[in-house]
């Protein structure tokens with residue numbers, strides 16, 4: 078089961094080998110009420126303690142595979158299913174220090190049944206979350 | 212999974228044959244953070260729209276068996292397990308009309324590791340709940 | 346009681362619950378306890394492994410139907426015409442999406458399929474592939490005994506070119522496997538107190554969606570023969586059993602008058618909090634059943 | 646790093662979550678993601694089918710241990726001496742309760758068992774059957790390699806006849822299978838902002854439990870040889886990583902000084918809302934690890 082919030086408490090962690098972290102993972106619940114093919118997600122903006130990372134530089138880790146924005150747009154047959162977690166991978170050399178951090182995300186979702194001028198619509202999440210390990 | 216509240220929305224219904232209702236069922240989650248033997252429950256007071264029914268007249272339906280207060284006190288080997296629903300059976304001839312009702316319960320729980328003067332302690336629930344069918 | 350409405354609930358009602366505080370088992374229990382006879386789902390939300398659930402999930406599904414006595418009513422699906430950036434789906438691809446969902450809906454025992462087509466304009470005109478794509482699967486729908494029903498949903502009213510287009514399609518093809526699904530949100534005539542949609546505040550549709558389309562329920566009369574299914578959309582029923590947004594006391598008599606005897610399938614879409622919808626749906630069922638009884642008590 | 650603390654989490658921390666928004670799978674995941682190595686449970690809460698879980702549940706349990714790499718630490722249990730109104734358990738019955746839980750704890754791989762005995766007085770003196778009942782199961786505990794540890798828990802301080810009684814028992818029997826579990830709630834030295842216990846407001850213990858026992862952590866020194874396990878009870882760690890109630894900066898150096906190298910097993914007991922404990926436990930682990938690193942950085 079998901080935590081209710083878009084940004085999950087668990088799964089917020091540094092990425093890469095210990096001692097040589099190269100990024101931060103922010104685990105999300107599905108930012109939609111229906112499962113969706115990954116090509117309907119136009120990337121995810123992330124802000125960590127005020128530092129902005131555009132959806133053009135973040136990636137998504139889904140089912141063990143890493144998708145950058147181009148790969149996401151091509152992923153017309155990959156589903157992010159209801160109930161499945163995925164993590165945004167934020168390229169931040171060194172990662173974050175253990176402690177409480179301010180995290181914001183905007184998942185850019187295209188819903189073809191919404192008017193064209195509302196594509197994509199951002200699904201927002203914002204919270205304090207905790208990195209436990211260096 | 213339980214609804215978070217002690218008094219569950221679902222399972223609030225009339226009891227007995229349609230047209231000849233003899234009571235009301237109020238479904239509860241386990242009123243304790245641990246599963247417990249039924250003899251540790253000293254009955255459940257229920258108030259329906261201001262009408263009080265003492266734990267001496269209500270019963271508990273657990274796993275298909277109905278326990279009145281005496282039977283509950285004897286049930287030293289029956290467990291109300293975590294995750295299991297049970298319903299308080301309130302003897303109210305005719306039941307309740309479909310609609311929104313004010314429901315209060317106090318489950319009287321004995322916790323032997325609490326001081327003797329605090330036995331039993333009431334676990335309270337109060338809410339509006341809806342009877343759908345006559 | 347052949348002429349009574351049938352009562353159902355869509356698992357969509359539990360959107361704020363499903364996946365974080367509720368699984369499909371509880372969904373079935375909540376619905377069955379209202380006395381409803383039908384369950385509606387969203388394929389992509391509620392079918393684990395969509396579009397090809399495994400045997401374990403199918404066993405669970407049929408076990409739940411069996412245990413609760415609920416019948417599958419409508420399955421909601423999407424034809425994602427903008428699946429790719431910059432290139433819309435072809436007719437063939439649209440038909441393939443429909444085939445995928447007809448197949449699954451049939452496998453699960455559904456009688457109705459609501460496809461949501463991508464749109465091409467601000468006033469929600471569906472991608473024109475909808476007609477040829479649907480036409481290609483009408484034989485399959487007939488074979489599977491499923492009625493495909495596009496949803497008439499706010500901000501699209503009843504009297505609108507999109508609806509006329511659907512009716513023209515039915516008349517032209519003579520099909521029995523394409524009909525209208527009415528979402529009662531179009532009758533909303535008082536403003537929502539909490540805004541739960543994605544449309545941004547500055548958008549031109551925002552006020553319309555907040556305040557309601559105020560479609561006159563009498564307009565149902567003109568499209569009566571084409572109505573296959575009704576989603577009983579609502580947003581809040583207060584502690585006095587009063588719906589704050591949808592004028593059920595006007596809608597229900599018209600539905601009786603036009604002889605509708607299909608499903609009223611609850612679609613709660615109110616505040617985004619868990620554990621709210623369960624009781625709201627129960628309230629709606631009391632309200633609707635009470636109004637129906639009042640209609641039935643009046644000699645025709 | 647032989648002399649470092651071990652970090653664990655008790656599923657008790659998730660009391661407001663478990664059963665309504667969290668199942669045991671998620672509990673394991675939340676714990677493992679903190680970098681903890683140990684999981685603590687309440688037998689009657691977290692073992693489906695307690696005290697005799699079926700094979701499916703056992704497979705699930707060992708699968709989760711395997712997947713997460715967590716080791717079972719302590720299992721909490723109860724000896725319900727007042728199971729019957731008006732007649733306390735006999736020594737034999739008390740020993741049977743302990744046997745039941747030793748058996749289950751062993752089956753699940755636990756190394757510690759915390760039995761909570763019923764009490765006979767307002768100051769929480771345990772039913773005197775505790776000593777002969779425990780004595781009857783010491784051989785079994787030895788055979789199963791489990792340490793039985795009663796919990797020193799507010800409002801019982803360290804320097805108290807109950808604790809002296811436990812230590813006398815250890816000395817008299819010479820057992821290695823009975824020792825003390827310290828609940829760090831006894832060190833609470835600032836008032837709780839939210840009251841989550843069952844004790845009614847009028848009760849004499851109420852103020853004590855709200856304001857904290859303020860036991861001096863230095864008192865751990867006198868009982869050091871008898872401490873087997875520590876439940877790191879806490880109530881709220883604020884947005885600046887500051888614990889509002891437990892003086893960890895005083896507790897941790899004493900634990901280092903007495904050479905404790907066992908578990909610090911998080912027990913969150915704060916506001917009664919779901920989805921709060923998960924992050925609170927993470928905050929505590931950052932705080933405790935930071936304090937331990939600071940202790941280790943000081944030359945002894």
Ligand SMILES: [Mn+2]
Nearest residue numbers: 528576578612
């Ligand atoms: Mn709808």
Ligand SMILES: [Mn+2]
Nearest residue numbers: 828876878912
């Ligand atoms: Mn404790």
